[in-house]
Amino acid sequence: MSTILLQGGHLIDPAKGFDRPADVVLRDGYVEEIAEPGKAKATADETLDVRGLVVAPGFVDLHVHLREPGQTHKESIATGTAAAAAGGFASVCAMPNTRPINDSPAVTRWMRDEERGAVVNVFPVAAATVGSLGEKLSDYRGLKRAGAVAISDDGRPILDDHVMREALALAAKVGLPVIQHAEDTKLSRGNPMNEGATSFKLGLRGQPSASEWQMVERDIRLASQEGGRLHVAHVSTAKSLEMVRLGRASHVNVTAEVTPHHFLFTEESCSDYDTRYKMNPPLRTAADRDAMLAGLIDGTIDAIATDHAPHALFEKEVEFDKAAFGITGLEIALAATITALHHTGKISLTRVVELLSTNPAKIVGLAGRGTLAEGSVADVTIFDPEKRWTYEVAQTLSRSRNCPYGGMQFYGKVRATIVSGKIVFTEL
Amino acid sequence: MKAKPRSLLGIEPLDSRQILEILALAKRMNPTRPRTTLRGRRIALLFYENSTRTRTSFEIAAKSLGASTVVIHATTASIEKGESLKDTGRTLQSIVDAIVIRHPSSGAPVLLSRLIDIPIVNAGDGMHAHPSQALLDAFTILNHKKSLKGLKIVTIGDIFHSRVARSDAHLFSKLGARVVFCGPDVLLPDSALELAPGVEIVRDMDEAIHGADVVMMLRVQQERLSGMQINVDEYIRRYQLTAAKLKLAKKDAIVMHPGPMIRGMEMTDEVADCPQSVVLEQVLNGVKVRMAILTTLLGGKR
Numbered sequence: 001m002s003t004i005l006l007q008g009g010h011l012i013d014p015a016k017g018f019d020r021p022a023d024v025v026l027r028d029g030y031v032e033e034i035a036e037p038g039k040a041k042a043t044a045d046e047t048l049d050v051r052g053l054v055v056a057p058g059f060v061d062l063h064v065h066l067r068e069p070g071q072t073h074k075e076s077i078a079t080g081t082a083a084a085a086a087g088g089f090a091s092v093c094a095m096p097n098t099r100p101i102n103d104s105p106a107v108t109r110w111m112r113d114e115e116r117g118a119v120v121n122v123f124p125v126a127a128a129t130v131g132s133l134g135e136k137l138s139d140y141r142g143l144k145r146a147g148a149v150a151i152s153d154d155g156r157p158i159l160d161d162h163v164m165r166e167a168l169a170l171a172a173k174v175g176l177p178v179i180q181h182a183e184d185t186k187l188s189r190g191n192p193m194n195e196g197a198t199s200f201k202l203g204l205r206g207q208p209s210a211s212e213w214q215m216v217e218r219d220i221r222l223a224s225q226e227g228g229r230l231h232v233a234h235v236s237t238a239k240s241l242e243m244v245r246l247g248r249a250s251h252v253n254v255t256a257e258v259t260p261h262h263f264l265f266t267e268e269s270c271s272d273y274d275t276r277y278k279m280n281p282p283l284r285t286a287a288d289r290d291a292m293l294a295g296l297i298d299g300t301i302d303a304i305a306t307d308h309a310p311h312a313l314f315e316k317e318v319e320f321d322k323a324a325f326g327i328t329g330l331e332i333a334l335a336a337t338i339t340a341l342h343h344t345g346k347i348s349l350t351r352v353v354e355l356l357s358t359n360p361a362k363i364v365g366l367a368g369r370g371t372l373a374e375g376s377v378a379d380v381t382i383f384d385p386e387k388r389w390t391y392e393v394a395q396t397l398s399r400s401r402n403c404p405y406g407g408m409q410f411y412g413k414v415r416a417t418i419v420s421g422k423i424v425f426t427e428l
Numbered sequence: 429m430k431a432k433p434r435s436l437l438g439i440e441p442l443d444s445r446q447i448l449e450i451l452a453l454a455k456r457m458n459p460t461r462p463r464t465t466l467r468g469r470r471i472a473l474l475f476y477e478n479s480t481r482t483r484t485s486f487e488i489a490a491k492s493l494g495a496s497t498v499v500i501h502a503t504t505a506s507i508e509k510g511e512s513l514k515d516t517g518r519t520l521q522s523i524v525d526a527i528v529i530r531h532p533s534s535g536a537p538v539l540l541s542r543l544i545d546i547p548i549v550n551a552g553d554g555m556h557a558h559p560s561q562a563l564l565d566a567f568t569i570l571n572h573k574k575s576l577k578g579l580k581i582v583t584i585g586d587i588f589h590s591r592v593a594r595s596d597a598h599l600f601s602k603l604g605a606r607v608v609f610c611g612p613d614v615l616l617p618d619s620a621l622e623l624a625p626g627v628e629i630v631r632d633m634d635e636a637i638h639g640a641d642v643v644m645m646l647r648v649q650q651e652r653l654s655g656m657q658i659n660v661d662e663y664i665r666r667y668q669l670t671a672a673k674l675k676l677a678k679k680d681a682i683v684m685h686p687g688p689m690i691r692g693m694e695m696t697d698e699v700a701d702c703p704q705s706v707v708l709e710q711v712l713n714g715v716k717v718r719m720a721i722l723t724t725l726l727g728g729k730r
Contacts (some may be wrong), residue, residue, distance in 0.1 A: 189654075197622035203534035203556030203591060205654075273535030317514055317543070319533035321554070 003027045003046035004421060008037060008051035009382065015057070015371035024055055024096035026378035027422040034374055043064055049427055050382055053415055054366050056353045057372045058090025058120075058379025060360035062257050063233055063305035066092070066122070069110065074195040075310040075399045076381035078117035080330070083308070083398040085425035088356070091121040091222065092308075093364055095154045096132065103127035103138040105146035112147045119424045120417070121147040121379070123364060125179060127170070128167045132156045138165055142173040149364040152179035154233065155280065155325075157215065159185065165222050170229030177255075177363060179231045180219050182240065183281065187211035192266040192321045194282040202270065204321060207282055213239035220247035220254055231363055232256040234307050236281035238291035241300050248300075255363050256295075257305040260336035261404075263292040269404070271390025274405040275316045275323035277421040279309065296355065303360040306333050310400030328403040332391055333384055335403075338412030342385065349385055357381070378421035382428070389412040430551040435541050435548040436727050438557040447599060451567050454713070454720035459492040463719075465727045467494035473551075474516070476531040478501040481560055481687055481711065482560070483552050484627040486528050489718035493709035495726075498524065517544045526726055529553075534591075555589050555652070561686055562595035566592040566603065568710050572682050577604035582636045582677075583692055584667055587616040589653075592686040593646060594623060601626045603636045610636035611667065614656050615648070633667055640677040644684045645669050645694045660693070669695040674704065683704045 004026045011022035011034065018034070025033040025042045027316035035043050061084060067075040076092075084092045094111060102111065108124045116122070126148035130136045133156075140151060151171055157180060158164045164180075171178045185241060188207035193199050195206025216232055220243055223230040235241060235256045247254045261279065266286045269277040277283055295301040309326025316323050329336075340345045361370020368377040393406030417425040439447070457463075471490045475483055483499065490497045500520075502508065507516055513531075515542045520527055526547040529537050541548045552558040566576065573579060581600050587593045587609050587723030599606045601624035608628045609616055621627055630636035639642060648658060675681065683695070683705045691697050699705065 017476040119699075195619075197619040201594070201623055203554050203594060273538045314512065317539075318512060319531070319539060320535045321533050360587060 001043060001055060002045045002421070003032070004380070004418070005040060005047045005170070006050050006055050006380070007047050007051060009055035010053045011372065012349055012353045013057055013113050013372045014358045016348050016373050017261050024372060024380070026380070026418065026421045029053035029377050029378050031372050031374055031378050034372065048416070050347055050428070054349060055372070055380050056381045057357045057361070057370050058381070058417065058419065059088045059334070059356040059381050060091045060364070060366060060370060061306050061308070061333070062088045062093045062303055062360045062363060064092045064094055064308040064330065065097065065310065065311060065326070068098060068116065069107065071109045077111065077122060078119070079397060079399040080308070080310070081119040081122060082326070083330040083396060085119045086274050086397050086414065087332065088128060088334050088381040088383060088417050089120055090367060090417055090419045091123060091369060093123045093125050093149060095125055096127040096152065097155055101127050103130050103132065103134050105139065105142040108143055108146035108148050120419050123147065123366070125150045125152050127151065128153045128178065129163065134160055134163055135169055137163070138177060140170050144176055148176065149366065150177045150179050150231065152181070154179070154181045157183050157185065161218070161222065164219065165226050168223055168226040168228040168230065170215060172226065177229040177231045179233050180215070181233045182212050182215035182219060183214045184211045188236045192278055192282070193270050193321070194284045195406055196267060196285060198267045198270060202273065209237040209284065209288070212237050212281055213243055214244040216240045220244070220252050223247070223254060224250060224252045225394050228253065230254045234259050234262065234281055234305065235292070235301065236262045236284050236288060238288050241291055241295045244266060245300055251376060255302040255305040256300065257360070258292050258296065258301050259305060259307045260333055261327060263289060263296060263340055264336055265289065273320040275318070275320055276327060276402060276403070278320060278323050278325060279307070279327050280325040293341065293346065294376050304333060304337055304355045305360065306330050310398055311402045312400060316402045326402070328396065328398050328400055330398065331396060332405045334412065334414055335389070335391070335412045338385055339410045343411045347350050378418060381414060382417040383412060383414045383415040385412050387411065389413050436531045436559050436721055436725060437537050437541060437548065437550050437596045439559045439562050439602070442602070442662050447563070447602060447717065450563055450717070450720045450724055453569060453723060454567050454717045457716040457719040459488055459715045462492045462494065464494040465723050466490065469526070469726055470524040471495050471497050472520050472527045473497055473499045473721070474520065474527050474529045475500065476507070477552070479530050479552070480712065483531060485711070485714040486551060486718050489715050489722055491602050492715070493719055493722055493723070499549040500582065513540060519648050532694050539577070549721065549725065551593055554591065555594070557595045558591040559595050560714070560718055560721055562599040563721065564682060564710060564714045565596055565644070565686070566599050567717050568684065568706055569715050571709070571713070572706070573641060576600060579605040579641040580608060580639055581605045581642040582608040582610055582640040583644040583646060584610045584633060584669065585615065586635065586648045587611050587620055587646065589615070589644050589649040596626045596644065597627055608636050610642070612663070614658070633673060634676055637673055637676045639695070640681055642682055642684060643669060643674065643677055646686070647688060647690055647694055664693065668693070669699050671696065671698050672704070674699055684710060686710070
């Protein structure tokens with residue numbers, strides 16, 4: 001293997017409390033040395049000039065849909081991870097709603113196989129129940145051995161109290177977090193947007209905010225009884241965050257993520273029946289959006305995850321109520337975060353890195369990742385926090401283009417992504 | 429850049445001047461005296477939902493203007509074989525000059541207008557809008573009242589599922605009327621208040637109807653209830669328009685209903701057939717107003 005010297009950059013590693021100029025030496029897939037600028041002892045085969053750029057531990061996306069196996073017309077592990085690399089993600093956690101559902105060690109191993117052509121690390125999140133049917137628990141021990149880092153039934157949330165208790169208890173024993181897409185589908189009924197004044201005006205049926213927060217409330221209650229680690233996926237309502245705060249106050253081990261679209265947009269974006277704004281959970285009110293920003297600032301929210309959900313044009317260019325839920329987002333997560341939160345002076349770059357790398361790595365227990373401490377895995381994201389650019393959806397590396405970010409101007413651009421010492425994306 | 433063809437997707441994008449122009453034009457229209465304004469034009473009536481009144485009305489309106497029409501029912505077309513709205517629209521675009529569309533999905537006409545370049549007329553989409561009905565309702569009111577300004581127009585019943593109530597509210601509000609909605613919580617959520625300026629919610633029917641100039645009754649759309657529970661006896665007791673309740677409105681108040689009307693449910697036979705009822709007049713006016721709409725959208729230079 002080779003040695004790479006990242007020279008002249010600004011190192012931000014929240015896990016080590018680093019926020020200063022430093023040179024970084026990567027050797028054979030690991031971080032060999034963190035040195036004062038110009039003082040690195042090791043010799044390098046390759047030197048990257050990263051002056052003016054931030055050097056951070058590789059980003060970790062807790063929530064992506066790579067669509068493989070089974071739906072490669074939307075995305076494949078190769079194309080999805082290529083988009084991830086362009087977005088600075090060295091690791092992605094792949095949701096189990098593939099075809100077949102990833103509820104077995106065999107599928108988990110298949111997804112991790114080299115032949116899939118993944119450009120970044122793929123950490124499968126395996127199904128919590130067999131077939132994600134919400135009835136019988138899957139083989140958590142076997143799944144963990146095969147490489148799963150968490151369990152979740154994602155879009156088919158575990159509604160049954162008893163099954164959720166069992167899942168929390170077994171996952172705790174095995175040492176995996178339970179990720180819940182909190183939605184009482186008996187209340188939300190697959191409705192295409194948030195319930196409120198906008199849905200009334202558009203004549204669309206809505207998902208009440210309660211269908212999310214009541215489920216968060218229940219899950220936290222069960223987690224307080226069963227122990228284990230609960231991670232709330234893509235929080236979208238102010239009340240859900242309130243539940244997370246209450247849970248933490250009573251020492252429940254609960255973490256939460258938010259997507260860029262939930263801190264950028266509101267339900268009003270649906271006003272023209274533009275299906276690029278249709279996702280689940282739906283865009284909520286301005287008050288909810290503001291609560292997401294506040295939660296990112298005050299620490300209630302631990303991580304930013306994309307919920308990258310690619311769909312083909314024919315699945316989106318249809319009537320609003322018939323369109324598929326979800327948007328792509330791997331390539332703009334950093335830019336969205338910097339533009340909405342750092343550029344506006346609300347959070348530091350250290351907090352940005354914490355939300356995109358340190359915390360998500362911790363949540364799914366990625367040892368040696370989420371930090372650039374000497375000896376850790378050489379997963380590195382290099383970005384320019386000031387760079388102004390326009391996202392062109394036509395240039396995406398994803399197989400799908402279902403996102404509303406095309407033409408949007410952002411601050412903050414990923415310049416290179418390194419996975420285990422290998423440069424997988426570069427604009428240097 | 430090519431100018432976007434004119435479409436009628438809803439009332440919201442119109443201003444009061446445009447509305448009054450269509451209504452003024454409708455006054456000069458008469459289906460028994462056919463015109464040649466749209467001679468040689470082909471209009472597709474693309475119906476994804478059953479309809480008697482609206483489809484017939486548009487068809488007669490188009491023919492009275494000299495246009496030829498083709499009716500496409502979703503159940504008898506390629507649509508049933510799984511063709512998308514996009515492909516159906518593109519196919520039609522190459523052989524017709526305009527599409528009148530009725531669709532169960534809110535926003536379908538908006539989608540269609542984004543995908544193809546010929547004028548689209550929304551003949552009712554889901555729970556969203558029914559602009560031609562709103563225009564004919566306003567036209568009917570203006571046959572009895574000098575203006576809509578300051579009128580108290582009360583709409584009673586299943587507001588939630590009603591595209592007519594939504595389009596009416598936008599139109600009546602633009603023309604300066606007070607729009608009073610009355611119905612039970614499940615059929616009339618508080619969020620309806622934000623629909624348009626001047627919308628009020630009054631839950632008690634007596635209070636709502638008191639001093640009204642226009643009483644618009646709506647049918648409970650059983651087919652759209654999707655699990656909502658309505659106690660029919662209770663509904664009738666609280667929201668049925670009876671002769672006694674109608675007495676609370678102004679003496680010269682008119683009673684309207686966009687149809688289809690379920691006698692014995694939202695109104696009694698007595699009210700349905702009373703002299704104040706203008707329900708049948710609405711139907712006749714529908715043709716005139718739709719002639720005016722088609723003339724406005726398609727009548728200019730080719």
